[in-house]
Amino acid sequence: MFTYIKMEDHQSLKRKQNNDAGFTFMELLIVILMVGILSSIAAPSWLAFVNRQRVSKVNERVLSVIQEAQRQAKNKKLHYSVSFRMNDGVPEAAVHQDDTTPETFQWQSLVGDLGVKPDQVWVGTNLIDDNTSGGTLLILEDQQTITFDDQGVLKNAQIASEEFGLAIGVAVPNSNNKNNPIESTKRCVKIKTILGALETDRKGGCPPST
Numbered sequence: 001m002f003t004y005i006k007m008e009d010h011q012s013l014k015r016k017q018n019n020d021a022g023f024t025f026m027e028l029l030i031v032i033l034m035v036g037i038l039s040s041i042a043a044p045s046w047l048a049f050v051n052r053q054r055v056s057k058v059n060e061r062v063l064s065v066i067q068e069a070q071r072q073a074k075n076k077k078l079h080y081s082v083s084f085r086m087n088d089g090v091p092e093a094a095v096h097q098d099d100t101t102p103e104t105f106q107w108q109s110l111v112g113d114l115g116v117k118p119d120q121v122w123v124g125t126n127l128i129d130d131n132t133s134g135g136t137l138l139i140l141e142d143q144q145t146i147t148f149d150d151q152g153v154l155k156n157a158q159i160a161s162e163e164f165g166l167a168i169g170v171a172v173p174n175s176n177n178k179n180n181p182i183e184s185t186k187r188c189v190k191i192k193t194i195l196g197a198l199e200t201d202r203k204g205g206c207p208p209s210t
Helices: 007-020 025-076
Strands: 080-087 090-097 122-129 132-139 144-148 166-174 177-191 198-201
Touching: 025 080, 025 090, 025 144, 025 166, 025 177, 025 198, 080 122, 122 144, 122 177, 132 166, 132 177
Parallel strands: none
Antiparallel strands: 080 090, 080 144, 122 132, 122 166, 166 177, 177 198
């Protein structure tokens, strides 16, 4: 038994099928707007998370090089130093014997293999001379050095504040003031006593920045 469909009915059915297929322009516009709104809400949180990860990675690297200098001093029964500097905008550290100038090959970037660009982190210290601290963190510019004796103890240390000790700080740079970082992202490594005990601070206990 055959069923005949009029030409008008066939065309109407075809138009209905075409209307049912896909999204209308209005529906696409609504979806795009919703995605944009959700992205604008999520973006700041995601950026804050990424910034914290960058700072934490570099802070761990700072801790590692200080520990290495202390370990070399104890193992080799010699005075060992760790020096920090900025080299063309790149924060670097070198572990070397005390009273020697670090060789070029000894300087290692604090950000190079961490997936962090130099301009994405602020590095500062309260060191004002070898094993001598001031009261605040200043952006790292001139070379600053921490030295351990053959027992892993700070050599002739002069610590201005027992709370902050000798400190190297890492944070997100402030676009409005390069010398003063974004406080909420600041982390630091502190040597609080002459015995050389290391402490990493992630709860806002770093020296203030100026």
